[in-house]
Amino acid sequence: MPFNMVCASVTDLMPKTLEGQITMEKTPSYFVTREAPARIYAMSRDTKLIVVVRDPVTRAISDYTQTLSKKPDIPTFESLTFKNRTTGLIDTSWSAIQIGIYAKHLDNWLQFFPMSQILFVSGERLISDPAGELGRVQDFLGLKRIITDKHFYFNQTKGFPCLKKAEGSSKPHCLGKTKGRTHPNIDPEVVQRLRDFYRPFNMKFYQMTGHNFGWD
């Protein structure tokens, strides 16, 4: 990812929700938008928030890969990562790097919402155990566990789980072409430097969420 943030709530601005329905809205940039928590809180303070997160180093490379697919002339990942390559100073103003400082963004949300209203879904586990991760989502939303292991199969070619049957269809459904792009090879020293950079922020994030995402 990029990653996604989902808001589940009933608000005046969203389509009318019938009894027994939940309105969901998804935008990747919510989690990192400074004004978002106050605005969502003002709309509906009971909103439940779901954020899909993955290892911030892989996330940064994935983000870069997505930009590269649209603008093939951009500088290399390695050159964008550093303010000064010789000193190893990381350019934290580069959005691909900035977005992965999850603890900092979460701080912003905790000014308005309690942790009990926020669920962090592991992007890695969404691939290795989709039913388990979706079980957590269903529990969090107070839904019966309808989606289980029997709804998925693993597509080796795609490298992702797919749905055995898409909603309202009898055909399987896999993620589209823009998911699972091949990432460029990044200089391992740069990857290591980024791992070191993110470690303290990851530790803080594990502490805040009470969940070790296993990125280190």
Ligand SMILES: Nc1ncnc2c1ncn2[C@@H]1O[C@H](COP(=O)(O)OS(=O)(=O)O)[C@@H](OP(=O)(O)O)[C@H]1O
């Ligand atoms: N269901 C599911 N499970 C696990 N991982 C998933 C899933 N859906 C998307 N992805 C990964 O998210 C990356 C694309 O991010 P987004 O879908 O948020 O991007 S965007 O909406 O197009 O901006 C993309 O990252 P890459 O690994 O770089 O391809 C996908 O692998």
